[in-house]
Amino acid sequence: MSEDRIRGAELAEAAVAGDRRALAKLLTAVENRTAIAEAAVRRLYPGAGSAHLVGITGAPGAGKSTLVAALIAEARLAGRTVAVVAVDPSSPITGGALLGDRVRMQAYATDDGVFIRSMASRGHAGGLAATSTSAATVLDAAGFDLVLLETVGTGQSEVEVAAAADTTVVLEAPDMGDEVQAIKAGLLEVADIVVVNKGDRPGAQRTAAQLRAMLTVTPAPRRAASSLGEGDDHPAPKRPEVLITTASTGDGVAALLAALDRHRAAGRDGLVDAARLARAEAQVWAIVSERLRDRFHGEASRPATESTLRAVAEHRLDPYTAADRLLASLVDPRTPA
Amino acid sequence: MTDRPIKVLIAKPGLDGHDRGAKVLARGLRDEGFEVVYTGLRQTPEMIVTAALQEDVDVVGLSILSGAHMTLLPRVTRLMHERGLDDVLVTAGGIIPDDDIPALQEAGVAAIFGPGTTIAEVAEYIRTHVRPTGA
Numbered sequence: 001m002s003e004d005r006i007r008g009a010e011l012a013e014a015a016v017a018g019d020r021r022a023l024a025k026l027l028t029a030v031e032n033r034t035a036i037a038e039a040a041v042r043r044l045y046p047g048a049g050s051a052h053l054v055g056i057t058g059a060p061g062a063g064k065s066t067l068v069a070a071l072i073a074e075a076r077l078a079g080r081t082v083a084v085v086a087v088d089p090s091s092p093i094t095g096g097a098l099l100g101d102r103v104r105m106q107a108y109a110t111d112d113g114v115f116i117r118s119m120a121s122r123g124h125a126g127g128l129a130a131t132s133t134s135a136a137t138v139l140d141a142a143g144f145d146l147v148l149l150e151t152v153g154t155g156q157s158e159v160e161v162a163a164a165a166d167t168t169v170v171l172e173a174p175d176m177g178d179e180v181q182a183i184k185a186g187l188l189e190v191a192d193i194v195v196v197n198k199g200d201r202p203g204a205q206r207t208a209a210q211l212r213a214m215l216t217v218t219p220a221p222r223r224a225a226s227s228l229g230e231g232d233d234h235p236a237p238k239r240p241e242v243l244i245t246t247a248s249t250g251d252g253v254a255a256l257l258a259a260l261d262r263h264r265a266a267g268r269d270g271l272v273d274a275a276r277l278a279r280a281e282a283q284v285w286a287i288v289s290e291r292l293r294d295r296f297h298g299e300a301s302r303p304a305t306e307s308t309l310r311a312v313a314e315h316r317l318d319p320y321t322a323a324d325r326l327l328a329s330l331v332d333p334r335t336p337a
Numbered sequence: 338m339t340d341r342p343i344k345v346l347i348a349k350p351g352l353d354g355h356d357r358g359a360k361v362l363a364r365g366l367r368d369e370g371f372e373v374v375y376t377g378l379r380q381t382p383e384m385i386v387t388a389a390l391q392e393d394v395d396v397v398g399l400s401i402l403s404g405a406h407m408t409l410l411p412r413v414t415r416l417m418h419e420r421g422l423d424d425v426l427v428t429a430g431g432i433i434p435d436d437d438i439p440a441l442q443e444a445g446v447a448a449i450f451g452p453g454t455t456i457a458e459v460a461e462y463i464r465t466h467v468r469p470t471g472a
Binding site for chain 1: 341364422
């Protein structure tokens, strides 16, 4: 355990000092959720937080990877360093994955100011891998100015990226649906910027006009209470900018980068803060629930936990009472679970 | 965690434009439960080695049909050595005459798979020769 702590600290230090191999090893540890990764993230977290984390999401084939490549080019022109976490799905059957996002990003393959890492989703639903946020933290701490999180090809409801990123870009292709698609709940609601890509295709202007019309009429809704509790600090409904790009030629990408910067600057008055608070909440609760599970399955409590679960399985106990008993046993270990 | 999938980079060095074989292999290894990074056509040795480093792969599989293997493959292994990637298994496939195999093995290419090799054989070879590291 303390060996892992030392190794984690060494990797963290080397990664921050610019050692790309150490950075890559650290990302592997993060993906595998090892004790090394935990030690490293503990150390790196205070130094992270200055990168702009941008999520790129949209349907398969909308052009996410090509747009990421174009954004890399534009950001490099502006002298900024860029890291990419590109997620592709794992097979639910074999656990294997084909990670093909690098194919579009080869122009910057050997640029030292660019670091690209592919990640398999490993069974995690929601568009990212379970460890993508930690990977972004590591890349942030390693000093990259811009960290792009590219999701798997998403449908309508994989909105997780919005919590993982400061700014969320939702990509649409021309003529993918009518106006009703644009007013459905889900992905478009979490967009800070909507990009109609493949702008050289017929229908791009029309699609952008429809999206603008539908996304900017948002009235003040009755807001659902957030899990953080009541209060008036809920984020306002988003009114995303709608832009047109042709990622394959780079058209419109400079404007997108400028829009990202504007969103980030505006965020200093609260928008991005809300995203960061949501991210902190998601991260901490994920760790809490992991730790609780470890605790209940740990040597000391396993028999009690198992008999409680069995009682629920056999309908002798309802799941709410079971959960209350387990939680009570945390506070007072003598409480029978 | 010891059961994390083995991560493989499939890359095509050089200028030949035939990547069907590489794609079929990438897909086949995916079905064998590997995480396969595919980087596409016309890769320089520098691009391949940078990708291997950033992705922290366990295996680099090089597909080459152009006849330039005696130039390109040793350059890949040399660069990998220079960048500290000595623990990464390097294999090659494609059209490589038997006479060239000893020199390539000498240069650090662990295995060479000729035409007719099945995906199951490649997968088996990788499983027996790689121990994925936790970090």
